[in-house]
Amino acid sequence: xxxxxxxxxxxxxxxxxSLTIQCQVDSQVTMMFWYRQQPGQSLTLIATANQGSEAxxxxxxxxxxxxxxxxxxxxxxxxxxxxxxxDSSIYLCSVEDPRQGYEQYFGxxxxxxxx
Amino acid sequence: AQKVTQAQTEISVVEKEDVTLDCVYExxxxxxxxxxxxxxxxxxLVFLIRRNSFDEQNEISGRYSWNFQKSTSSFNFTITxxxxxDSAVYFCALSEDLPSTGTASKLTFGTGTRxxxxx
Numbered sequence: 001x002x003x004x005x006x007x008x009x010x011x012x013x014x015x016x017x018s019l020t021i022q023c024q025v026d027s028q029v030t031m032m033f034w035y036r037q038q039p040g041q042s043l044t045l046i047a048t049a050n051q052g053s054e055a056x057x058x059x060x061x062x063x064x065x066x067x068x069x070x071x072x073x074x075x076x077x078x079x080x081x082x083x084x085x086x087d088s089s090i091y092l093c094s095v096e097d098p099r100q101g102y103e104q105y106f107g108x109x110x111x112x113x114x115x
Numbered sequence: 116a117q118k119v120t121q122a123q124t125e126i127s128v129v130e131k132e133d134v135t136l137d138c139v140y141e142x143x144x145x146x147x148x149x150x151x152x153x154x155x156x157x158x159x160l161v162f163l164i165r166r167n168s169f170d171e172q173n174e175i176s177g178r179y180s181w182n183f184q185k186s187t188s189s190f191n192f193t194i195t196x197x198x199x200x201d202s203a204v205y206f207c208a209l210s211e212d213l214p215s216t217g218t219a220s221k222l223t224f225g226t227g228t229r230x231x232x233x234x
Contacts, residue, residue, distance in 0.1 A: 031220065033221070033222075042206065043208075092160065104162070106152070109160075
């Protein structure tokens, strides 16, 4: 299966600042996805990132708050802007692996705490 | 709209017991995919299975088995002879879109079932 890494693995940030999370995959993939998991909750899709085009955001998520870059087929970044304590969550990227019948795999996640 | 319901919030069993995790889904699409993921305390999401809507055959993988029944819109997961290492949160998820056909395979997750296996 695809090997996915994320940086940082965790961070504690001050209110009002921004954090950029990186997601790296060991193979070329078309679609990359960003999910949020708030404490004790399920996962919610933030946006889908396709290489060479603007990310597609889900209802309730906007580009100004969660800008996403997808410069190539193995890398993406998610920025959490102007953070508030409500942004404290685990942020996970995922990919479909064409080598595995397009099964969807997740990175290890970034644990973000906003104080 | 699609929806996934995992009515069991938390289950506790003693090691070696069998346990079944329930998953009920709602979708208006005729083509869809169902998934199970395991999230151990470390937080990483581990892929367990993907099943498409045209394949109702039950699947067994070691101590894990899955029962897909379209008639009841359920995709239940059974762990046989549970072990302490099975302790985790298990998520069921649904995708209405075909993978990589140009549309995003967005996953809708259930709320998860926390499984605690004790000695």
